[in-house]
Amino acid sequence: MTSIELAESGAGRPRLHAVAAEHEPADTPAPSVDLDRASAAIAELLAAFGRDIRSPHLADTPRRVAGAFAELLSPRPFEATTFPNEEGYDDLVVVSGIPFDSLCEHHLLPFTGTAHVGYVPGDRLLGLSKFARVVERFARDLQVQERLTRQVARWIDTELQPLGVGVVLEAEHLCMSLRGVQARGARTVTSSFTGVLRDDGRTRREFLARCGLRDTE
Numbered sequence: 001m002t003s004i005e006l007a008e009s010g011a012g013r014p015r016l017h018a019v020a021a022e023h024e025p026a027d028t029p030a031p032s033v034d035l036d037r038a039s040a041a042i043a044e045l046l047a048a049f050g051r052d053i054r055s056p057h058l059a060d061t062p063r064r065v066a067g068a069f070a071e072l073l074s075p076r077p078f079e080a081t082t083f084p085n086e087e088g089y090d091d092l093v094v095v096s097g098i099p100f101d102s103l104c105e106h107h108l109l110p111f112t113g114t115a116h117v118g119y120v121p122g123d124r125l126l127g128l129s130k131f132a133r134v135v136e137r138f139a140r141d142l143q144v145q146e147r148l149t150r151q152v153a154r155w156i157d158t159e160l161q162p163l164g165v166g167v168v169l170e171a172e173h174l175c176m177s178l179r180g181v182q183a184r185g186a187r188t189v190t191s192s193f194t195g196v197l198r199d200d201g202r203t204r205r206e207f208l209a210r211c212g213l214r215d216t217e
């Protein structure tokens with residue numbers, strides 16, 4: 001399996017939590033979907049590829065494809081349940097091996113993989129099941145992996161104001177494995193660290209070790 005290390009977004013760039021929260025909105029509403037318009041466009045696409053859209057198998061395909069894309073681009077709403085950190089827990093919390101599916105915005109082909117998320121809490125804790133929902137919130141969109149990684153880290157940073165956040169995404173992109181270079185099995189790894197996970201090598205290495213990964217430094 002080939003491993004491709006991409007940019008460690010944010011590494012070495014000092015930034016203040018308050019500034020980041022003010023200038024980088026953590027979340028925006030999902031755009032609305034016009035299913036009839038999408039179906040008509042997919043029928044047109046099939047016709048452009050010389051397909052007979054009146055054939056029994058293709059007759060409902062535009063509607064099915066529009067529905068499938070709508071599902072892939074619509075995250076389920078969720079409550080970001082947080083709790084007071086009454087015990088003063090100040091060590092790493094790691095949720096690793098979160099599966100995710102997203103759509104590459106350059107080719108409209110899926111990329112699928114695994115997310116690892118960790119943070120060192122401040123005053124608030126996030127319900128553990130919510131980490132998968134946060135990943136899904138941003139994965140169900142037209143994406144590039146680098147942005148998805150940053151959005152998950154930024155959301156946690158903004159919502160929880162923790163001492164640090166680490167997010168690592170490993171994914172296979174169908175636009176790379178099925179077409180173009182046809183690098184089947186190639187894995188793209190992206191990461192985003194803030195606070196103590198960015199500044200303290202020992203904490204970052206512990207996070208990566210708990211995810212079954214190694215620091216490149």
Ligand SMILES: [Zn+2]
Binds near residue numbers: 104108
């Ligand atoms: Zn692509």
